[in-house]
Amino acid sequence: RHNIENFIGTVKVPVGLAGPLRINGLFARGDFYVPLATTEAALVASYSRGSQLITSAGGCTAVLLNEGVQRAPVFAFATLAEAGQFVLWATTNLEEFQRAAEATTRHGKLRDMRVTVEGNHVYLTFEYITGDASGQNMVTIATEAVCDYIEKNSPIRPRYHFLEANLSGDKKASAQSFLLVRGKKVSAEVVIARELVQERLHTTPERMVDYWRASAMGGVLSGTLGLHGHYANGLAALYLACGQDVACVAESAVGVTRFELNEQGALYASVTLPNVMVGSVGGGTGLPSQRACLEVLGLAGPGKAQALGEVCAGLCLAGELSIIGALCSGDFSRAHRKLARGRERSKEQG
Structure with a gap:
């Protein structure tokens, strides 16, 4: 089942x-x-x-x-200036994001976060260690917890966000393959x-x-x-x-x-x-x-x-x-x- x-x-x-x-x-x-x-x-x-x-x-x-597995949510703001302010806040709150993510799993660890800004959109790529599991479900649930934390605590409120915005490379070949890792290199x-x-x-x-x-x-x-x-x-x-x-x-x-x-x-x-x-x-x-x-x-x-x-x-x-x-x-x-x-x-x- x-x-x-x-x-x-x-x-x-x-x-x-x-x-x-x-x-x-x-x-x-x-x-x-x-x-x-x-x-x-x-x-x-x-x-x-x-x-x-x-x-x-x-x-x-x-x-x-x-090794590492990613999820990449996107957050939309009214202006590029708001997006920049959000990035400044997010980059100083990685430890809080880690606590939120790791409360959902016994085996997963949030190891890193990368930031990509495109206009008034901010993509946060979260990279996890997933133990002996392949880890897609694990990182999805953990990232949802981080997004919930951001919605509740960010001083710059996003207009909306999506849990995965197609930047993680999940189930597709991408040009970032040789620069990063997805799963095990x-x-x-x-x-x-x-x-x-x-x-x-x-x-x-x-x-x-x-x-x-x-x-x-x-x-x-x-x-x-x-x-x-x-x-x-x-x-x-x-x-x-x-x-x-x-x-x-x-x-x-x-x-x-x-x-x-x-x-x-x-x-x-x-x-x-x-x-x-x-x-x-x-x-x-x-x-x-x-x-x-x-x-x-x-x-x-x-x-x-x-x-x-x-x-x-x-x-x-x-x-x-x-x-x-x-x-x-x-x-x-x-x-x-x-x-x-x-x-x-x-x-x-x-």
């Missing part, structure tokens, strides 16, 4: 395991088998191939760089020896760097936010399997992949994602199937959310290595013909 309204049933989506994926992180350490829920043939096979490649190379380094890297690239991906480090360079220009020409092959594939499948808010793939699947040759002629590969929205408690993580998937990862319950963020980075790195390897070797189309369309042909022949 805490997950859905007007309930009529459930939808079954196949779940496969990708791995083992070895991660040498600050919080995630060891070999992980990652549950992925998808109806897209070849997806689990591709992420599994990338994961096994990383593991054979000794694992990837993964680091949680920052994570990065992962690995060095793949030339022999492993040739053996597992059937191509060379040089050709993969050539592809990365060409795709970087393609991203510039098309105006994409970030530069990567397909973060959304792995994140959506993991989010669905593990009870995350799947709509948050909109901001989570923003980031940068980078390939280069090192001095030994091996392939250096890295990914950085500034907006990974995941939690190990709350929301859909308590549903039986989703909790079971988190338990397969060993990341169910309190104290596991930061590790889950690092696993997401490692998974995206695995996916980038595999898909770019397939595009370089010519296996990309062949894999989809074999794994997706092969079944259709067998049925037709039968």
Whole structure:
């Protein structure tokens, strides 16, 4: 009853395991088998191939760089002068805002406030630490308490306000992604020896760097936010399997992949994602199937959310290595013909 309204049933989506994926992180350490829920043939096979490649190379380094979740209410005033006076008052009352917000939650902490003035409108972006929860509901309730405090105590009364004014980046890709953080900012890297690239991906480090360079220009020409092959594939499948808010793939699947040759002629590969929205408690993580998937990862319950963020980075790195390897070797189309369309042909022949 805490997950859905007007309930009529459930939808079954196949779940496969990708791995083992070895991660040498600050919080995630060891070999992980990652549950992925998808109806897209070849997806689990591709992420599994990338994961096994990383593991054979000794694992990837993964680091949680920052974390925070925002809500951004707007307050409207009669004039720009009133807006300026309100800003002066608000910036001296952060401690009161923190008390109001933190009275609504046992786990959330109001860490920071940023101010944006547009004419007679003032946007206050409140940034929270949300513990092991993804935190959207937590920060919404906490920010409402702050807005109530402002309405009651501000010497400059706003004409009206809205709890969220589209400045937080919630469920959308935005240009502020690389300057700030939403959820968890994570990065992962690995060095793949030339022999492993040739053996597992059937191509060379040089050709993969050539592809990365060409795709970087393609991203510039098309105006994409970030530069990567397909973060959304792995994140959506993991989010669905593990009870995350799947709509948050909109901001989570923003980031940068980078390939280069090192001095030994091996392939250096890295990914950085500034907006990974995941939690190990709350929301859909308590549903039986989703909790079971988190338990397969060993990341169910309190104290596991930061590790889950690092696993997401490692998974995206695995996916980038595999898909770019397939595009370089010519296996990309062949894999989809074999794994997706092969079944259709067998049925037709039968």
